Amino acid sequence: MEKEVEKVPQIDVIYTYSQKPQYNCQYLYVQSYFETKEIFVNFLIKDLPQDKLQKLKRISCQVFYCHDWVKLPKWYFACNGKFLFENGELIEELEIIK
Numbered sequence: 001m002e003k004e005v006e007k008v009p010q011i012d013v014i015y016t017y018s019q020k021p022q023y024n025c026q027y028l029y030v031q032s033y034f035e036t037k038e039i040f041v042n043f044l045i046k047d048l049p050q051d052k053l054q055k056l057k058r059i060s061c062q063v064f065y066c067h068d069w070v071k072l073p074k075w076y077f078a079c080n081g082k083f084l085f086e087n088g089e090l091i092e093e094l095e096i097i098k
Contacts, residue, residue, distance in 0.1 A: 009064060012025075012063075013027065013044060015059055016056075016060070034071075044059055056088065060083075
């Protein structure tokens, strides 16, 4: 009998740019990425070249997991895994509403 392989939690990410098609990728889940919203966003944009960062409009994330030990913070649910950008900077929720 084969042993069932345990699935590793993943983060599916879609990068949406102003003048470019969307880019999809996956990352392995690491709890420390979710310590704060700033740490998570910095992880998501750390490898983007400056020109792509300037054209970035939105990052949408979805975490897939089937483990009890995966704990997502309240801030992640509050923004529904979506982050809006303008001129390479994260737009805070209050600024979006205005």
